Amino acid sequence: MADLSGSAVRGGDRTWRYGLMSRIALAVLVAIIFGIAAGTCGLAVFAASSDAIAAWILAFTALASTAFGVFMTFGLIAFERTRISLTTGADGTSLDATVSAGHNRLLVPRFRTVRLRAGEIRSVERRREIVRLLGFSTIEDALSVVTAGGERIGLFSSSEMAAIHLPVDEVAAAIAAAAGIGVTDGGTVLTTTDDLYGAASSTWTERPLDAVSARKARAAALRTFQIIFGLMTLTFVLRACGA
Secondary structure, eight states: OOSTTOOEEETTEEEEOOOHHHHHHHHHHHHHHHHHHHHHHHHHHHHTTTOHHHHHHHHHHHHHHHHHHHHHHHHHHHHHHOEEEEEEETTEEEEEEEEEEEEOTTOOEEEEEEEEEGGGEEEEEEEEEEEEETTEEEEEEEEEEEETTSOEEEEEEEETTOSSOOOHHHHHHHHHHHHTOOEEEEEEEEEOOOOSSOOOOSOOOOOOOOHHHHHHHHHHHHHHHHHHHHHHHHHHHHHHHHO
């Protein structure tokens, strides 16, 4: 099983999931975050008798680290459970998937199971989404299928700038080939989402942008990525200098 996409082939069947090494790396990161939270909490207790202000700052840092660790744990669960398969049986090829379906107010991820015979798929559609949230933009590739009865089923969305992602083009092409149809490109759209774990919308109502607007929206998303990357790099440098 290869990393990143984690695509596996067994006979005529195919399965895509987040790669094993990526999931292990995320699990190690979660452990490190909780370790930092525990260490900071210990320092807060130690400092409580001598410096109350420092103790409160350390306690707040420990609480924030713990909250971030819990959120990353939810992300790890989503990466672990997400799976898309094409399986061949006596009645032909079927799409069998477990995918993210949003989350509740506590950010606990929800999941949905998709079981659909390839012959029931009327359309396989992908699009590029410029997602705006809190004034920032990100670029995501989203994949959905439409059934013969007209129901759209969002499968997953994958950030173009993320190190861990699923191969939208590869999955789309394989599902379309199994259904005996082509992949429909929905172009680039502006949209919003509150999902954090790669759920794809099942209501594609946004109109595609024209070429000029799409380039501008993509440029804005790239600037967002550059700003975030620059701030992260600066944080690491300052920490290294402080150490």
